[in-house]
Amino acid sequence: VGNARFEHHVEKAYYDTDLRATEAxxxxxxxxxxxxxxxxxxxxxxFGVEKNRRLVPTRWSITAVDDIVSKNLAETVKTFSEINEYRVYESVYLDNVFEILMIPGGWSYESMEAWYPGTVWNPHGRNTAIYSDYEGNNGRTAYAQIGGCYYSARLAVCEQLIKERRQATVVVLREARPGYIMPIGVWQVRENVRNAMRNVPYKYNTLNEALSRISSRLEIPLKRWINQGSLLKNILYQRRITDYFKKNPTPPN
Structure with a gap:
């Protein structure tokens, strides 16, 4: 470590042996x-208090930093006004298709991944496997089952919301198609979602319009995504309840 050419700020954090790793x-x-x-x-x-410093496997360090930074950003995001339209951001790289949906509402987040048969996380399956993890406005404490990709994507969408000083409910949908044979690391998820955030989003007045766009881009039927997820399912259910009461108002006492 002593021979590494750290930037000035990194070097300062290194020599501060009382500074906690998270704060650094x-x-x-x-x-x-x-x-x-x-x-x-x-x-x-x-980084960290001197007696607690340890070597960390690269994969763990990537996820730890993505988690620490994005968790901190999410707390700031919650203080901003909500977006006022439905947005769809898109990116495609190495047969990975990303569709990111932003919905007007308080901060909550879900990341969903579909792995096709023959890909690394579904090598012997006959059907496409979908994995999902989410957090509500209070965040999460348990480690995401889908691993580091959850935190990498969360970091990228939080950066965009911070830039705009807005908050939203965010759903990241990823299809890892057959051409993605050899994964190159969770960093590509972060950079793919960052790339999507740099592109001008498709904006819609209704959720149905946004979902129609996403459905046209994904191979897996939207109904399956909804059934295996949490946030979209809850939003659609709540909307049906709201529509029902609008059509069937409670009679006055």
């Missing part, structure tokens, strides 16, 4: 240090 990561990100540089320093045990 958040501080460096806020100072504009690239996430990848923070992750490399984290992996060699450069």
């Amino acid at each position: 990561v958040v501080g460096l990100y806020d100072q504009g240090v690239m996430v990848t540089k923070i992750q490399k320093a984290f992996s060699v045990g450069a």
Whole structure:
């Protein structure tokens, strides 16, 4: 570690042996240090109280930093006004198709991944396997079952909302199609979603219009995504209840 050429901010955090690792990561990100540089320093045990410093496997360090930074950003996102339209962001890379839906509402987040038969997380399956994890406005404490991709995508969407000073309910849908034979790491999820955020989103007045766009881009039927997810299912259910009471108002006492 002593021979590494850290940036000034990283070097300062390294020599501060009383600074907690979480505080170091958040501080460096806020100072504009690239996430990848923070992750490399984290992996060699450069941060934290001196007696607690340890080498960390690269894969774990990437997820830890994505989690720490995005969790901090999400707390800020919650203080902003909600978006006022339905948005769809898109990105395609290495046979990975990303559709990101933003819905007017308070911060909550879901990440869903569909792995086709023969891909690394579904090598012997006959059907496409869909995995999902989500968090409500209070966040989550348990580690996401879908792994580091959950936190990488959360970081990217939070960055966009911070930039706009807005909050939203966000659903990330990813199809890892047969051409994605050899995964190259969770970093590509973060960069893919960042790429989607850089593109001008499709904007709609209704959820149905946004879902229609997403459905036209994905191979897996939208109904299956909804059935195996949580946020979209809840939103659609609540809307049906609201529509019912609009059509059937409670008679006055």
